[in-house]
Amino acid sequence: MAQSLLNSMPQATTGTVVVTDHLNFWDGKRVKPTQETNSEPVFEPATGRVLCQMVPCGAEEVDEAIKSAHAAYLKWSKMAGMERARVMLEAARIIRERKEKIAKLEVINNGKTITEALVDIDIAWQCIEYYAGLAGTLAGQHIQLPGGAFAYTRREPLGVCVGIGAWNYPFQIASWKSAPALACGNAMVFKPSPMTPVTAVILAEIYKEAGVPDGLFCVVQGGAETGTLLCHHPMVAKVSFTGSVPTGKKIMEMSSKGVKQVTLELGGKSPLIIFKDCELQNAVKGALMANFLTQGQVCCNGTRVYVQREIMPQFLEEVVKRTKAITLGDPLLDGTRMGALISKPQLEKVLGFVSQGVQIVTCYIMSPFFHLHILCVTPGTDNCNDDMTCVKEEIFGPVMSVMPFDTEEEVIKRANNTTFGLASGVFTRDISRAHRVAENLEAGTCFINNYNISPVEVPFGGYKMSGFGRENGQVTIEYYSQLKTVVVEMGDVESLF
Numbered sequence: 001m002a003q004s005l006l007n008s009m010p011q012a013t014t015g016t017v018v019v020t021d022h023l024n025f026w027d028g029k030r031v032k033p034t035q036e037t038n039s040e041p042v043f044e045p046a047t048g049r050v051l052c053q054m055v056p057c058g059a060e061e062v063d064e065a066i067k068s069a070h071a072a073y074l075k076w077s078k079m080a081g082m083e084r085a086r087v088m089l090e091a092a093r094i095i096r097e098r099k100e101k102i103a104k105l106e107v108i109n110n111g112k113t114i115t116e117a118l119v120d121i122d123i124a125w126q127c128i129e130y131y132a133g134l135a136g137t138l139a140g141q142h143i144q145l146p147g148g149a150f151a152y153t154r155r156e157p158l159g160v161c162v163g164i165g166a167w168n169y170p171f172q173i174a175s176w177k178s179a180p181a182l183a184c185g186n187a188m189v190f191k192p193s194p195m196t197p198v199t200a201v202i203l204a205e206i207y208k209e210a211g212v213p214d215g216l217f218c219v220v221q222g223g224a225e226t227g228t229l230l231c232h233h234p235m236v237a238k239v240s241f242t243g244s245v246p247t248g249k250k251i252m253e254m255s256s257k258g259v260k261q262v263t264l265e266l267g268g269k270s271p272l273i274i275f276k277d278c279e280l281q282n283a284v285k286g287a288l289m290a291n292f293l294t295q296g297q298v299c300c301n302g303t304r305v306y307v308q309r310e311i312m313p314q315f316l317e318e319v320v321k322r323t324k325a326i327t328l329g330d331p332l333l334d335g336t337r338m339g340a341l342i343s344k345p346q347l348e349k350v351l352g353f354v355s356q357g358v359q360i361v362t363c364y365i366m367s368p369f370f371h372l373h374i375l376c377v378t379p380g381t382d383n384c385n386d387d388m389t390c391v392k393e394e395i396f397g398p399v400m401s402v403m404p405f406d407t408e409e410e411v412i413k414r415a416n417n418t419t420f421g422l423a424s425g426v427f428t429r430d431i432s433r434a435h436r437v438a439e440n441l442e443a444g445t446c447f448i449n450n451y452n453i454s455p456v457e458v459p460f461g462g463y464k465m466s467g468f469g470r471e472n473g474q475v476t477i478e479y480y481s482q483l484k485t486v487v488v489e490m491g492d493v494e495s496l497f
């Protein structure tokens with residue numbers, strides 16, 4: 001089914017694709033939804049046209065998917081790490097081979113530009129390749145004890161893990177969650193966002209084609225209700241969630257009832273600090289990368305840009321010039337650098353944030369629906385300051401707030417004055433200052449002299465209310481496995497009784 005959809009992709013242009021294939025996947029195949037009367041339209045962001053119908057899974061369907069995943073887990077978890085690695089490498093190879101088609105579908109469903117979607121799909125297969133490499137390295141310890149006794153540890157999988165995704169990186173989020181889960185011997189049931197239901201099921205088909213047991217990676221469609229069913233299911237061992245802070249709190253609460261492990265990848269309002277000794281052109285490019293990828297709908301964006309007062313005029317001039325030059329338009333065209341926001345409500349939400357009296361330096365709103373382009377900056381503290389709602393809250397749109405600062409001590413205090421802690425950045429030529437600032441910023445990542453690069457070898461995750469647990473990097477193995485200790489007596493039992 002997906003093959004037929006993918007095969008038609010090379011000819012697809014914006015406004016032409018309609019997806020009719022079933023979007024659920026378990027037992028190794030696409031599954032027809034049972035409650036079709038509950039369907040919700042899914043829109044193509046660039047046109048506002050209906051792309052497909054999303055039918056949420058109910059309790060019985062969720063149960064079927066989880067049971068299918070559990071059956072697969074019993075087989076997959078008994079395979080050697082190297083055997084799992086071979087299957088995962090094949091999945092990575094297939095994604096690489098089909099990346100143009102997958103990226104195109106991602107654009108049609110999400111509205112981001114094709115240039116970015118191709119990078120997202122590259123990062124997805126690289127993630128699967130990276131964890132395939134780690135699958136064969138999972139090992140425990142041997143511990144010598146008195147009298148010839150010894151103990152050893154085994155790194156074991158958790159069981160059936162649930163992945164719940166946001167809409168901004170649909171295929172990539174499904175890959176970032178499934179790759180470490182599968183490498184450790186788990187199965188995964190993944191629920192994409194109801195706004196972007198189309199590409200996770202393609203990942204499921206690719207895993208199957210690569211040779212995973214039927215059911216190992218399942219996809220159930222739905223929103224909050226389906227997500228709730230997943231979090232409460234007694235056969236689920238772990239929930240890995242990407243999304244907003246309010247939903248993250250609910251996920252944690254629900255998971256606590258079953259004492260399930262949780263990873264939370266939540267929102268942010270990250271600071272980017274630009275010192276006067278920076279290489280200005282790099283800092284300007286960094287600020288744009290920190291704010292405008294995926295139309296600003298990126299969790300780790302550096303949306304609070306603090307610029308040292310002495311260079312504010314030059315910085316603003318350059319940043320405004322470059323922002324005005326961003327090509328907005330059809331996201332499927334190679335030359336487009338900013339596509340469409342995910343939905344009309346999201347557009348309205350973003351506009352609501354900026355209608356607060358801030359000076360908007362440049363603003364384009366394109367027809368028909370969701371194109372938006374706003375740079376909201378000001379050199380004065382009165383017009384754009386730390387206390388404004390749009391500077392404190394996550395907007396999740398292409399809005400950059402720029403504020404002046406005077407000293408390092410002051411800016412660190414202001415940068416940390418937030419409940420979020422996902423990412424941060426600093427531009428300076430002073431190496432000591434760079435590392436000192438990185439140490440003092442309360443965030444899970446600090447970019448020095450760059451912003452928003454996410455190599456899969458590098459851990460990614462938040463401090464404070466931006467969540468806990470990590471994705472990517474070696475450490476994530478610990479979030480998808482558990483340690484068993486085996487204690488071995490070689491002599492007689494010395495009993496006190």
Ligand SMILES: NC(=O)c1ccc[n+]([C@@H]2O[C@H](COP(=O)([O-])OP(=O)(O)OC[C@H]3O[C@@H](n4cnc5c(N)ncnc54)[C@H](O)[C@@H]3O)[C@@H](O)[C@H]2O)c1
Pocket residue numbers: 164165166167168169191192193194222223224225226227228231242243244245246247248250251264265266267268298299300394396422
């Ligand atoms: N830290 C990260 O890695 C990261 C990455 C991408 C997005 N995000 C964050 O995600 C947010 C935007 O995404 P969104 O609007 O899809 O977030 P959201 O919290 O509204 O939804 C995320 C997912 O949770 C599901 N969900 C909603 N209510 C639920 C419930 N009660 N129980 C179970 N599942 C439920 C949704 O259907 C969706 O699949 C932003 O805050 C952004 O910063 C974080």
Ligand SMILES: NCCCC=O
Pocket residue numbers: 168169297298299300454
């Ligand atoms: N490049 C991945 C960033 C994920 C956050 O939205």
